[in-house]
Amino acid sequence: MKQTRNTTAKTEILDLISQSEVALSHSEIQSALDGLCDRVTIYRVLNRLVEEDLVHKVVNTDGGVKYASCHSCATTHNHNHIHFSCQKCKSVTCLENVEPSFKLxxxxxVSEVNFTVSGICPKCS
Amino acid sequence: MKQTRNTTAKTEILDLISQSEVALSHSEIQSALDGLCDRVTIYRVLNRLVEEDLVHKVVNTDGGVKYASCHSCATTHNHNHIHFSCQKCKSVTCLENVEPSFKLxxxxxVSEVNFTVSGICPKCS
DNA sequence: CTTATTTTTGCAACAATGTTGCATTAAGTA
DNA sequence: TACTTAATGCAACATTGTTGCAAAAATAAG
Structure with a gap:
């Protein structure tokens, strides 16, 4: 089994995501890092972080991909909560306390779930 | 207000989507049309069909975009049902009868909702 | 501290997906 | 039939994501 190393890029990217209130896209991370590392490295680090369950991947209703770290990332690895995507400020937020229920x-x-709700967030309304 | 026209491309694409059991991606539609029209036209037609509520757009957990027409497309315009994305055969299906419940x-x-569940579909299990 | 091993990175190139401008074509209407 | 305007085709571009390979950096061992 391959083991993973703690590199500057990985640390910085994880910090960024952890400290952000909202989910971040690849391009947002790229401009925040301001040339710290290559575009490709960011993709690879993000994939690693997802595999290691340190962050989770959120796909919003537009098809845009973002990455977020939430409380459950640190504990139960249950990412099946709802994500809210604001149509005004474009922010994507984890609503950790909202557990949707459904019967298939x-x-x-079922192995994975992606629940995204679009609309206007509290800050924008 | 702009009005819309019934062109060959639009008719063909709508037929394809309507007659398909599963949601179709842009590239699947493109190869099915076999050169009937340009790649760009397909994008534009799909956008129009979505705007006119004749089909709906489904974003699966991988970020892939597909288009589907379901019974509710013809009636209530309620596309807030669950979509199931099979990890084996890559098919995306509308589960029209499954209404998820949640409390924000x-x-x-809330103005729009995208609920996608990944796993193995009946045919593949 | 130095060396050895293996993961990460950077770079370049490529692939897939989606968008835009503009001249031409075709649909619907009078 | 002719007119108006939406829709198309083409070319070019933008964004997002992937892959191969040599160079660099992180851990482990001596």
Whole structure:
């Protein structure tokens, strides 16, 4: 099994995501890092962080991909909460306390879930 | 207000999507049309169809975008049902009868919803 | 501290997906 | 039939993500 190393890029990117209130996209991270590392490295670090369950990947209703770190990332690894995507300020937020409920026909085997709700967030309304 | 026209491309694309059991991606539609029209036209037609509420756009957990027409497209324009994305056969299906329930804090105004569940579909299990 | 090993990085190149401007074509209407 | 305007095709561009490979950096061992 491959082991992972703690590099500057990884630390910086994880810090950025952890300290952000909202989910961050690759390009947002890139401009925040301001040339610290290559574009490709950011992709690779993000993939590693997701694999190691340190952050989770959020796909919003537009198809845009963002990355977020939430409380459950540090504990239960349960990322099946709702994400809210604000149409005004474009922010994506984890609503950790909102657990959606649904019932699928028995024959479906669920392994992953992505629940995104779009609208206007409290700050913008 | 701009009005819309019924062109060959639009008719063909809508037919394709309507007659398909599963949601279709831009590239799937493109190869099905087999050169009937330009790549760009497909993008533009798909956007129009979504605006006119004739089909709906589904974003799966990978960030891939697909288009589907379901019963509710023809009636209530309620696209807030669950979509199931099979990790094996890569198909995306509307589960029209499954209505998820959730409660957001009052301050959030909801206008759109995208619920996608990944796993293994009945055919593949 | 130095060396050895293996992961990460940077760079370049590529692939997929989506957008825009503009001249031409075609749909709907009078 | 002719007119008006939406829709198309083409070319070019933008964004997002991936891959191969040599060079650099991080851990482990001596």
């Amino acid at each position: 026909p028995k024959k479906y085997k | 804090p009052k301050k959030y105004k």
